[in-house]
Amino acid sequence: MTVLVMHHRGTLTGTPYLDWLADYDGDVLLVASREHLALVSEELPEEGGAFRRTAAVDGYETSGELEARVLEFAREHGVSHIIACQELDLERAAGLREVLGLPGQRMDTVLPYRDKSEMKRLVTAAGLAVAPYRDVECATELIGFAEQHGFPVVLKPRDSAGSVGLRILDSRAELDAYLADEFDLYGPDQPNLIVEAFVHGSMCHVDGLVVDGRVALAWPSQYQYTLASFATDTGPRIDLTLDLDDPLAHRLLEFTERTIEALSGPADFAFHLEAFHTPDDEIVLCEIACRTGGAAIRDIVRTMFGIDPSESWVRAQLGLPLPEWIGAEKVLPRQMSGQLVLMKRPGRVVSIPQEPPPFPWIEKYQVFVQPGHTMKAAKFSADFLLMALVSGRDRAECEARLRKLEEWFLAGLVLEPVAD
Known part of the structure; x- marks a missing residue:
């Protein structure tokens, strides 16, 4: 038995595959992006240690070297499973x-979660909002859609992730x-664009885990900000789990189960669903991904349920034991959680708080810059x-604590302007 891990983005420290597979009776191989290892200041682990074989791939996102190296390792070591946790690797x-000829998720169950047009077609057929x-293959289709539905309109690649390429x-x-300056009929985004009518309302997300084809655990949260504003939003971006007695929470859980049923996903996967709650009290699907949510979603689920959804997803794919309570009926969060994000913004960092925040209720705290670092506007939603x-x-206690933390951090943050 040999498992091969494809590691695209993020740190190896933050995704400790070897800890997750400590009881796996076989070899573990690793193929990673050289570029992204460099971005997070990590080195490729040496071969022959905990990882039997390792490789860092140049041009991971665009070249065929990734596939060539995976196939090479598979031939040499009899790979029995491939693990890939990042969206663009699915x-x-x-x-x-x-x-x-390996077990695990195949194209027929990946595409409904990656192709937003196919996703919406299947969900609509199941009676969900x-x-x-419409797909956009020429300028006339985009103009006609805007004339029919009015403004704003939302334009995005059908297979985008992390709000990359999204335009309002x-x-x-x-x-x-x-159309005059950016639309390219023969460019890399064509015919890969979808246009949507703008949906007014708050954005909610539901995060959880499917094991053996059924939702084993899940709980909703609600963004207190607009996701697409990441490049210009310098205020607090707060995300709060919904209370146990909130009727909207249970409606969102039912909506999520119906969405997953409509898309006929794989037997075992983590998921991140986003849906609008409109002023008319309707739930409207934005999209759903068959992987763990970004930012601190893993930590939110861990705080609520006591397990890492990515770890459980990986272990389920390999048939390794999961906590006995996973799969029990109506598993509820043991406590609630809230997330605070501040986006990068133009300026040079003069100082930031150097000591950890003095609050016992903090579950995770991470600063992504240091004094002397020059920031630009955020390029993507993370x-x-x-x-x-x-x-x-x-929810109320979590929000009050996030506001207190924000005030503490901003009191120690000093930026100076930089020339464009």
């Missing part, structure tokens, strides 16, 4: 499993400027200055 891992949408066009003037997580008895 399709590539599925294709490699098909070529090698989605925003009006608020007026005909903005649409005309986009381009953070600060990320922190707290626990509490309910």
Whole structure:
């Protein structure tokens, strides 16, 4: 038995595969992105230690070297499972499993979670609400959609992740400027664009785990900000779990189960669903991913339920034991959680708080810059200055604690402007 791990983004420290697989009776191989290891200042582990074989791939996202190296390792070591936890690796891992005849998620169960157009088609057929949408293959289709549904309209790649490539066009003037300066009929995003009507309301997300084809655990949270504003939002971006007695929480859980049933996913996977709660009290699907949510979602689930969803996802795929309570009926969070994010913004960091915050209810605290670092506007939705997580008895207590933490951090943050 040999498992091969594809590691695209994030730190190896933050995704401790070897700890997760400590009781795995076989070898573990690692293929990682050289570029992203460098970005997080990590070295590729040496071969022959805990990892039997390791490789760092140049051009991981765009070249075929990743597939070549995985197939090479598979031939040499009889790989029995491929593990891939990052969004942009899901399709590539599925294709490699098909070529090698390996168990796990295949293309037919990946694409409904990666292709937003197919996702919306299947969910609509199941009687669930989605925003009006259409695929965009020419400028006329985009103009016609805007004339039919009005502004704003939302434009995004069908297979995007982390809000990369997302555009909100608020007026005909903005649409005309986009068509004149950015729309490329034969560019890399064509014919890969989808346009949606803008949905007013708050954004909620539901995070959980499917084991043996059924939702084993899940709970909703609600963003207190607009996701697409990451490049310009310098205020606190707060995310709060919903209370146990909140009727919306239980409606969102039912909506999530129906969505997963409509998409016919794999037997074992983590998921991150985003849905709008409109002023008319309707739940409308934004999208769902068959992987753990980004930012501090893993830590939010860990705080609520006491398990790491990515670890449980990996172990379930390999048939390794999970906590006995996973799969029990109506598992409820043991406590609530809240997340605070501050995005990077232009400026040079003069000083930041150097000591950990003096609050016992902090579950995670991470600063992504140091004095002397020059920041630019955030480039994607996880381009953070600060990320922190707290626990509490309910939503109100979590929010009060996040506000207190924000005030403490900003009191010690000093930035100076820099020339463009």
